[in-house]
Amino acid sequence: MKNILSALVVAVSLSAPLYAQQDSAMLSKIYHESFYNGQAYDNLRYLTKEIGHRIAGSPKAEEAVLWSKSLMEKLSFDKVYLQDVDVRHWDRGEAERAVVVGTNEKLNVLALGGSVATPAEGIEAEVLEVELLSDLRKHGEEVYGKIVFVNKPWEESLVETDVAYGLNSGQRSRGPVEVAKLGGIAYLFRSLSSSAIDDYPHTGGTRYVEGIDSIPALAISAVGGNRLSDILKENPKTRLFLKNTSSWKGIVHSHNVIAEWRGTEKPDEIITIGGHIDSWDVGEGAHDNGTGTMGTLDAIRTLMQLGYRPRHTIRLVFYMNEENGVNGSLKYGEIAKEKNEKIIAAIESDLGGFAPRGFDIKASAEHVAWIQQQWKPLFEEKFWVSRFLKGSPGVDSGVWGRHFPNTVMFNFRSDPHRYFDLHHTAKDVFEAVDRRELQSGVAAIASLLYLVDQQIDKLQ
Amino acid sequence: MKNILSALVVAVSLSAPLYAQQDSAMLSKIYHESFYNGQAYDNLRYLTKEIGHRIAGSPKAEEAVLWSKSLMEKLSFDKVYLQDVDVRHWDRGEAERAVVVGTNEKLNVLALGGSVATPAEGIEAEVLEVELLSDLRKHGEEVYGKIVFVNKPWEESLVETDVAYGLNSGQRSRGPVEVAKLGGIAYLFRSLSSSAIDDYPHTGGTRYVEGIDSIPALAISAVGGNRLSDILKENPKTRLFLKNTSSWKGIVHSHNVIAEWRGTEKPDEIITIGGHIDSWDVGEGAHDNGTGTMGTLDAIRTLMQLGYRPRHTIRLVFYMNEENGVNGSLKYGEIAKEKNEKIIAAIESDLGGFAPRGFDIKASAEHVAWIQQQWKPLFEEKFWVSRFLKGSPGVDSGVWGRHFPNTVMFNFRSDPHRYFDLHHTAKDVFEAVDRRELQSGVAAIASLLYLVDQQIDKLQ
Numbered sequence: 001m002k003n004i005l006s007a008l009v010v011a012v013s014l015s016a017p018l019y020a021q022q023d024s025a026m027l028s029k030i031y032h033e034s035f036y037n038g039q040a041y042d043n044l045r046y047l048t049k050e051i052g053h054r055i056a057g058s059p060k061a062e063e064a065v066l067w068s069k070s071l072m073e074k075l076s077f078d079k080v081y082l083q084d085v086d087v088r089h090w091d092r093g094e095a096e097r098a099v100v101v102g103t104n105e106k107l108n109v110l111a112l113g114g115s116v117a118t119p120a121e122g123i124e125a126e127v128l129e130v131e132l133l134s135d136l137r138k139h140g141e142e143v144y145g146k147i148v149f150v151n152k153p154w155e156e157s158l159v160e161t162d163v164a165y166g167l168n169s170g171q172r173s174r175g176p177v178e179v180a181k182l183g184g185i186a187y188l189f190r191s192l193s194s195s196a197i198d199d200y201p202h203t204g205g206t207r208y209v210e211g212i213d214s215i216p217a218l219a220i221s222a223v224g225g226n227r228l229s230d231i232l233k234e235n236p237k238t239r240l241f242l243k244n245t246s247s248w249k250g251i252v253h254s255h256n257v258i259a260e261w262r263g264t265e266k267p268d269e270i271i272t273i274g275g276h277i278d279s280w281d282v283g284e285g286a287h288d289n290g291t292g293t294m295g296t297l298d299a300i301r302t303l304m305q306l307g308y309r310p311r312h313t314i315r316l317v318f319y320m321n322e323e324n325g326v327n328g329s330l331k332y333g334e335i336a337k338e339k340n341e342k343i344i345a346a347i348e349s350d351l352g353g354f355a356p357r358g359f360d361i362k363a364s365a366e367h368v369a370w371i372q373q374q375w376k377p378l379f380e381e382k383f384w385v386s387r388f389l390k391g392s393p394g395v396d397s398g399v400w401g402r403h404f405p406n407t408v409m410f411n412f413r414s415d416p417h418r419y420f421d422l423h424h425t426a427k428d429v430f431e432a433v434d435r436r437e438l439q440s441g442v443a444a445i446a447s448l449l450y451l452v453d454q455q456i457d458k459l460q
Numbered sequence: 461m462k463n464i465l466s467a468l469v470v471a472v473s474l475s476a477p478l479y480a481q482q483d484s485a486m487l488s489k490i491y492h493e494s495f496y497n498g499q500a501y502d503n504l505r506y507l508t509k510e511i512g513h514r515i516a517g518s519p520k521a522e523e524a525v526l527w528s529k530s531l532m533e534k535l536s537f538d539k540v541y542l543q544d545v546d547v548r549h550w551d552r553g554e555a556e557r558a559v560v561v562g563t564n565e566k567l568n569v570l571a572l573g574g575s576v577a578t579p580a581e582g583i584e585a586e587v588l589e590v591e592l593l594s595d596l597r598k599h600g601e602e603v604y605g606k607i608v609f610v611n612k613p614w615e616e617s618l619v620e621t622d623v624a625y626g627l628n629s630g631q632r633s634r635g636p637v638e639v640a641k642l643g644g645i646a647y648l649f650r651s652l653s654s655s656a657i658d659d660y661p662h663t664g665g666t667r668y669v670e671g672i673d674s675i676p677a678l679a680i681s682a683v684g685g686n687r688l689s690d691i692l693k694e695n696p697k698t699r700l701f702l703k704n705t706s707s708w709k710g711i712v713h714s715h716n717v718i719a720e721w722r723g724t725e726k727p728d729e730i731i732t733i734g735g736h737i738d739s740w741d742v743g744e745g746a747h748d749n750g751t752g753t754m755g756t757l758d759a760i761r762t763l764m765q766l767g768y769r770p771r772h773t774i775r776l777v778f779y780m781n782e783e784n785g786v787n788g789s790l791k792y793g794e795i796a797k798e799k800n801e802k803i804i805a806a807i808e809s810d811l812g813g814f815a816p817r818g819f820d821i822k823a824s825a826e827h828v829a830w831i832q833q834q835w836k837p838l839f840e841e842k843f844w845v846s847r848f849l850k851g852s853p854g855v856d857s858g859v860w861g862r863h864f865p866n867t868v869m870f871n872f873r874s875d876p877h878r879y880f881d882l883h884h885t886a887k888d889v890f891e892a893v894d895r896r897e898l899q900s901g902v903a904a905i906a907s908l909l910y911l912v913d914q915q916i917d918k919l920q
Binding site: 355357382389 | 847
């Protein structure tokens, strides 16, 4: 008896380091496979160069859906299928124009996603510049008949560029409604760019409210915004000409792309992983979100290649329409809720494919602390991945997650410095992605997925 | 008495968090100044675009010295001066050539730094491919009269690219001597590139030993190396033509560039900070090491701009000739030793200007643990700088540091993924540097410099 007890004590006291050693060895295999044989970068090349940008409802979006499905079918998933999603299709129309009236000076603009068109002949009006929408009230009747230009500069001093983005992004979505309420005839919004010397306009979603006039809404580049501000200081009566022809084209049938790898021990418990497959209709949707889709797919391929058999069912989801409606994640959540599924964890990747830094975690403080203690040491020194902090899940996980408040969620974080230089612009192209950085991120995601599958039960 | 004691207890118990709050506020100011008003990026543009590459002993190197001195003189240093350094000047001569004999196929090569020339008519010989120099012995007399090609692929799976570099770099420096000993007539070395699909050759220093023939030594691109290997598999008798005209041009008088900011409390105690100002003679020496010199200078400017007064003397050193002789750091060390200076800490930046990750620290395990505990939390969450690990100082600090074994040394680490794609190549140009990443690194270095100046005494 004593011997058995001793043996048990030894076994228990050794188990933690032994597991850690096994995990550490597995992570090294994952990194090796990803760097040497990873396919995310080559798949990304196809997605960005052969398909290109893919706004929800467009033929290119459907091409991306079918091609993604065929990619998944090449791997040893147990099931690959499309989930029907209806999306509203917005079309940019012809190239937008912004010209300082009485000059030939053009300013770089892009319609915000969802914007209505100007009248066919364009709009010509004086411009009221404010820093914040909340300043509008003090201008009162001055707003009437004007183009309102919200020119809040990006808070450049933050390394946390997502925080800087959050400081201004509400002005983009609420702008057209707030301006229209006061009789403004168009909305011009300083682009959410992390660089003040950026002459590329950044698009992104905005919204209207029933019962309030829908007015045209455009983004102006940071350089264009600075220039316009200078012109207005010289002559506050300066008139601006704006023209865009964008419009909503109605409902289009589209799809989420889903693949399942059945769990060997707990097949009814699901780990969701993925990101959105749609993009804005400029650039190539490389970092937003080609890297997130091709990266999560390749993370699973990596585990498959290593002969791994998951304990829980791993479900890969490429969501449709994150950018201007989140219809894909709404639909995913509805169906999962209806079926009363048990989704125990989620991993999302939608913050770029730069050098991997870690994961924001939506979980209790205790669970986050446990993850920091147990998993962070496996990544930190050897693989330079060290950020395991309490934070928000991705947009799609956040949306369907409303039905699943207890699901532990992880949001992949790549280095934040450059993301918002490229985000929603013509610059978000394949060439802005580095293979080593991308495959390093794939390895980090695959490693996390492995650890979640192996150990998430300890958090339940 | 009791009240006084209570007040003391309160004061003592509050002091740590109060200091931490002050430090935290100072770091935020530093980051703000660096992102909004930082000059490293603009100075780097001048160094790379107006001056360009600057190998030790070249007119461009001296132009960089004088221009750097003028930059330092614009700031409020107490002293700016040049320190005489004699360097051996190596000149690449005309563009190198490598051609597969009997074909028109050219392979991309660059002479390794310090290489002697081939005969004027070039060299034509069979090629002996080995993976490692240590394999040479088993080939014995086969080596005689051959071009020896060391084709050890880069270990791609390591995120720690500096470790991968270290695995192969000894083969570069020892190659010519080992090959010449066995009668080989030229040395061809697979470039130290982190990408197997890189067709740019990477130069770098090699060396000869007196009494052993000096044979030409060239780097071949990774793609070229793979190609040559394939050709040799087809026909092991393939002959290769090599030609280079590089040569040592004798001794040139050059300089370290030094500036001193006098300490208010302990002016005789010195914190050295800096990096090397020379570069290889390809590309523009942007990440190696324009970012390190312009970055450390701008870190000091940042503190000056904030009205900081250092406790210890801060000495900025731009070392000459790190790349092919380390004469600058040798000279700096000799003089500091002669003067019996008290150098309490050193910071070096010579590992790129990508997103800042942290600092390798040469100090006792206890001191490293103290730094991790005290300083890491100031950086980690807000500024995404989290790596404070025991490690080697930079090359220059390491060389002069032999005279100063107790100096605590910090080696700035930027993200390692892409550095060895660019290192010592034509691709190491200004465009490969991102302003936000660079200025974020400047802020990290300035923050560390501030903390070292404020608190290093606690480690003594």
